[in-house]
Amino acid sequence: MNRLLPPLALIAGLACAIPASAQFQKSEDAIKYRQGAFRVMAEHFGRIGAMANGRVPFDAKVAQEAAALVVALHKLPFSAFAEGTDKGAPQRARPEVWKDGAKFKAAIERMMSEVAKLDAAAKGGSLDAVKSAFGATGGACKACHDDFRARDYSSN
Numbered sequence: 784m785n786r787l788l789p790p791l792a793l794i795a796g797l798a799c800a801i802p803a804s805a806q807f808q809k810s811e812d813a814i815k816y817r818q819g820a821f822r823v824m825a826e827h828f829g830r831i832g833a834m835a836n837g838r839v840p841f842d843a844k845v846a847q848e849a850a851a852l853v854v855a856l857h858k859l860p861f862s863a864f865a866e867g868t869d870k871g872a873p874q875r876a877r878p879e880v881w882k883d884g885a886k887f888k889a890a891i892e893r894m895m896s897e898v899a900k901l902d903a904a905a906k907g908g909s910l911d912a913v914k915s916a917f918g919a920t921g922g923a924c925k926a927c928h929d930d931f932r933a934r935d936y937s938s939n
């Protein structure tokens with residue numbers, strides 16, 4: 784029994800030392816998770832955009848459902864940028880995500896606040912309000928992409 788304790792303590796210690804392992808089995812899992820979350824979010828955000836830009840007729844219910852999904856999803860990718868997940872699978876996250884954490888956090892907070900306004904606009908049912916909130920949210924997406932997303936995928 785006592786002989787088991789040191790190895791168990793070692794395993795527990797290692798688990799604490801590797802932050803990414805708190806939520807994800809390995810770095811690749813975190814990378815795929817955040818890419819998947821961004822992808823699904825972009826799909827629903829894009830449906831609102833299609834209406835805001837007049838490519839499809841405005842349907843308040845569809846806009847509301849899409850905005851509700853964006854709200855449900857918008858925190859997910861950011862739970863998956865733990866230290867050490869800059870490598871592990873091809874990705875476009877720039878090193879600045881981890882080097883300039885305060886700026887990255889500010890960019891995320893800006894996006895979160897715009898998403899809340901987009902949701903409120905969609906609930907209100909006015910196309911003009913949705914158009915304006917869509918533009919502001921897209922601006923927040925773009926600002927973060929400009930600073931923190933590379934043009935090309937990394938090789939690992």
Ligand code: ASC
Nearest residue numbers: 825828829832921922924925
């Ligand atoms: C989208 C989408 C994004 C943002 C961004 C805004 O529809 O998928 O990532 O808007 O392009 O500039």
